[in-house]
Amino acid sequence: MLNRNYREKIIEATLFSVSAITVVILLLICIFLFSDGSLLFEDYPFAGFVFGESWFPTSYPHQFGLLPLFFGSLIVTVGAIAFSVPLGIASAIYISEMASPKVADFLKPFVEILAGVPSVVYGFFGLVVLAPIAQQTFDLLTGQSAITGSIMLGIMALPTIISISEDAISSVPGALKEGSLALGATKWQTIYRVTVPAALSGISASVMLGIGRAIGETMTVMMVTGNSAVIPGFPEGILMPVRTMTATIALEMGEVAQGSNHFHALFAVGSVLFIITFLVNLTADMIKRKYRFRMD
Amino acid sequence: MANLKTYVVLTVLVMGLVFLGIGCTDTDSGEETAPAEEAPADEADEAVSESIDIRGSDTVLPLAQAEAEAFMAQNPDKDISVTGGGSGVGIAALLEGEIDIADASREMKDSEREAAAEKGIEPVEHVVAYDGISVIVHPDNPLDELTYEQLNQIYGGEISNWADVGGEDMDIAVISRDSTSGTYEYFKEEILGDEGEYRADKITQGSNGAIVSEVAQNPKAIGYIGVAYLADSVKAVSVDAGDGAQYPSKENIEGGVYPLARPLLMYTNGEPTGLAKEFIDFIGSEEGQEIVLEVGYFPAP
Numbered sequence: 001m002l003n004r005n006y007r008e009k010i011i012e013a014t015l016f017s018v019s020a021i022t023v024v025i026l027l028l029i030c031i032f033l034f035s036d037g038s039l040l041f042e043d044y045p046f047a048g049f050v051f052g053e054s055w056f057p058t059s060y061p062h063q064f065g066l067l068p069l070f071f072g073s074l075i076v077t078v079g080a081i082a083f084s085v086p087l088g089i090a091s092a093i094y095i096s097e098m099a100s101p102k103v104a105d106f107l108k109p110f111v112e113i114l115a116g117v118p119s120v121v122y123g124f125f126g127l128v129v130l131a132p133i134a135q136q137t138f139d140l141l142t143g144q145s146a147i148t149g150s151i152m153l154g155i156m157a158l159p160t161i162i163s164i165s166e167d168a169i170s171s172v173p174g175a176l177k178e179g180s181l182a183l184g185a186t187k188w189q190t191i192y193r194v195t196v197p198a199a200l201s202g203i204s205a206s207v208m209l210g211i212g213r214a215i216g217e218t219m220t221v222m223m224v225t226g227n228s229a230v231i232p233g234f235p236e237g238i239l240m241p242v243r244t245m246t247a248t249i250a251l252e253m254g255e256v257a258q259g260s261n262h263f264h265a266l267f268a269v270g271s272v273l274f275i276i277t278f279l280v281n282l283t284a285d286m287i288k289r290k291y292r293f294r295m296d
Numbered sequence: 297m298a299n300l301k302t303y304v305v306l307t308v309l310v311m312g313l314v315f316l317g318i319g320c321t322d323t324d325s326g327e328e329t330a331p332a333e334e335a336p337a338d339e340a341d342e343a344v345s346e347s348i349d350i351r352g353s354d355t356v357l358p359l360a361q362a363e364a365e366a367f368m369a370q371n372p373d374k375d376i377s378v379t380g381g382g383s384g385v386g387i388a389a390l391l392e393g394e395i396d397i398a399d400a401s402r403e404m405k406d407s408e409r410e411a412a413a414e415k416g417i418e419p420v421e422h423v424v425a426y427d428g429i430s431v432i433v434h435p436d437n438p439l440d441e442l443t444y445e446q447l448n449q450i451y452g453g454e455i456s457n458w459a460d461v462g463g464e465d466m467d468i469a470v471i472s473r474d475s476t477s478g479t480y481e482y483f484k485e486e487i488l489g490d491e492g493e494y495r496a497d498k499i500t501q502g503s504n505g506a507i508v509s510e511v512a513q514n515p516k517a518i519g520y521i522g523v524a525y526l527a528d529s530v531k532a533v534s535v536d537a538g539d540g541a542q543y544p545s546k547e548n549i550e551g552g553v554y555p556l557a558r559p560l561l562m563y564t565n566g567e568p569t570g571l572a573k574e575f576i577d578f579i580g581s582e583e584g585q586e587i588v589l590e591v592g593y594f595p596a597p
Binding site (some may be wrong): 009013014016024027054057058059127130131132135141142143144188222223226227228229230240241243251252254256260 | 302306309311381382383384388407449468469474475476493496497498499500501502504509510513514516517
């Protein structure tokens, strides 16, 4: 008797500690980033980093301004969301509500495949196909600009938004839809007045996760945004080259002398990225809980 | 309550193990154990099937690859692996003891030499070839030559329109390499001087190839690449450093009249031994220097 109980408890405790490892890993990454990043502020003013407007890490004196990189990430992410949210939600609505089962079964694997394409392939496609088209269409300085980056990131965020929104919409209880139709609403009215508002928490969560994906993307933006570290104006900045935080770390990590200010500055940028992703996920969670639809 | 206690104990145990792990991989003790482990492994490696790792400049890369292929064709039991990444990457790896030879298209900086001294590494410089940096524009661009002064103003930010240097009335898309590149550093020193800095809104590309493909399809673009990467899809302009405009041709670079020419270097830790020495001697031999010409660089005198 005692033996069986004991074994059960051991198994439970082991599984618990294994899952606890994920928390530990996250904690360790956090410590690693912040400890090296904060070493920058021994020699460099904090306000100069956070509000600095130029990023010249190799000139004397060093200038480590976060603003061009932060706004670069921001403008590309906003563009990506503007592109992918309407498309994604529309596709999700179609797949879950209006498509016949055969068509839906046909479309879903393609969405999954889109998610599985490596980001460097997207970057290559953007560089070779999309950038020249963008340059000719808008008569730009160069096709490598924020708008090309936004479109590629939008395509990459699309599967996330479609899958999660589609799940959310399908899990709206059938009773609601039937009730709405029974009261005389058309199918479309039911969708946009009853089903989608009921699925709002899941859809918002999918958008937040899409944002998280877009902010963290490195390879694609590095190949396609032109990597020009200037603060983008709004709205004309969308047609100019920009540099994201992620691309900065990827481009410059190779050369830095270990322990130099530049090294710490890159860690500080990484810490900022970590904080932003953390906040985005936290917000997604809170939204999901707040807007969760209850039948009662 | 008994359950809660078990969970707490086990979580503390896991965290304790993790921090124990961190303690054991403390950098100082790590470095002490690692070389001790590596030394016997290296000797075993060299005894059995000699192999060396070369990493660094993207400019030297095609040369190193061609030489390695020729060398390995003659010595099938030896293995040379060559990677790019930029001069900065190669030198950093040499300082960490990760590779045998670092390719560089620029000299080691003072800060890198200091770091090497701290780690007990003695970098020895070998000149393996000479390279030209070519300034390229789109084939439809009417300009054929540019002076150092004009390049300084374009890359430094003073001039932003092709009309100001004699071209058509359109904005200049100024393209540069990223800061890990030796080509980036060399161009900066030559054209912008010690105190100069690239313009903030330059477009940064991670490789010579990327610059070529952008300039080839963007009529507004200007960029700089190693001469080995010149292709028919772009146009090289003649550069005037004060003695007349010189085209980056083989004769001009070998003859020393083309201003943007620099030595290509390989750095080793101390005087090279074993396979590294054989390889560097091979590059310096007649056969090796012929390969230099084939790749598109110019022989070391």
